[in-house]
Amino acid sequence: TQSTRPQRILGAVQQNATRGDPRSVVRAIDQYCRSQEWAMNVGDEKGCILDSVVSEVNPSTVLELGTYCGYSTVRIASLLPPHAKLITLEFNPKFAVIARQVIAWAGLEDKIQLVEGSSGDLIPKLKEQFGVKAFDLVFLDHWKDRYLPDTKLIEECGLLRKGGVLLADNVICPGAPEYLEFVRSSPRYESQYFKSHLEYTKVEDGLEKSVFLG
Numbered sequence: 001t002q003s004t005r006p007q008r009i010l011g012a013v014q015q016n017a018t019r020g021d022p023r024s025v026v027r028a029i030d031q032y033c034r035s036q037e038w039a040m041n042v043g044d045e046k047g048c049i050l051d052s053v054v055s056e057v058n059p060s061t062v063l064e065l066g067t068y069c070g071y072s073t074v075r076i077a078s079l080l081p082p083h084a085k086l087i088t089l090e091f092n093p094k095f096a097v098i099a100r101q102v103i104a105w106a107g108l109e110d111k112i113q114l115v116e117g118s119s120g121d122l123i124p125k126l127k128e129q130f131g132v133k134a135f136d137l138v139f140l141d142h143w144k145d146r147y148l149p150d151t152k153l154i155e156e157c158g159l160l161r162k163g164g165v166l167l168a169d170n171v172i173c174p175g176a177p178e179y180l181e182f183v184r185s186s187p188r189y190e191s192q193y194f195k196s197h198l199e200y201t202k203v204e205d206g207l208e209k210s211v212f213l214g
């Protein structure tokens, strides 16, 4: 029977990456998606910007919205200090089953908790269910029209610490105009745009980094 794109991405990881070596997992996915078929990973170009923000924040707790195949999940977790944790929320069970195997191949199961469900339902439960106090970094990479409502929800639930950072993918393509307008005009955020390109293409895209001022 016909395989799916996430299954083919997992195959590329299992064939080309070394078990327990997260960077080789990232490299294997990028090589596959650049040469065989495009997929909606943050990719290598925006991935370098992501790496620099993660390294600068040096977070103890990270929330990722939108796991897909786990590319950015693995990329972020590979840079975290020893006891740091990453919680990633994925709506689509078919993506989740692949991402769990990519995360396992990278050997990062201890750092990463993948939770299946919609971000709107799960965010209000993160404190009580997962003992989260507040996040140092939130990576937004799920439905683009959920960026703003979920940011407001994260604020309402007191899940973002003062000085915490929101990093949003795809603010140009596919775009998140209401979110951009909000974080750029709100006095409670200090925002900065990192111009880049849509993964594996020459189309403009970028990441928006917004520091929560409390």
Ligand SMILES: O=C(CSCCNC(=O)c1cc(-c2ccc(F)cc2)cc(O)c1O)c1ccc(O)c(O)c1
Binding pocket: 040, 041, 042, 065, 066, 067, 068, 089, 090, 091, 092, 117, 118, 119, 120, 141, 142, 143, 144, 146, 169, 170, 173, 174, 198, 199
């Ligand atoms: O993860 C999901 C499923 S939606 C995937 C989001 N990502 C995209 O749509 C996405 C799309 C494109 C892209 C596609 C076609 C183009 F022509 C150009 C660009 C690029 C990206 O980098 C992306 O991230 C989720 C949903 C609800 C939840 O509540 C939750 O927690 C998670």
Ligand SMILES: [Mg+2]
Binding pocket: 040, 041, 042, 141, 169, 170
């Ligand atoms: Mg994206």
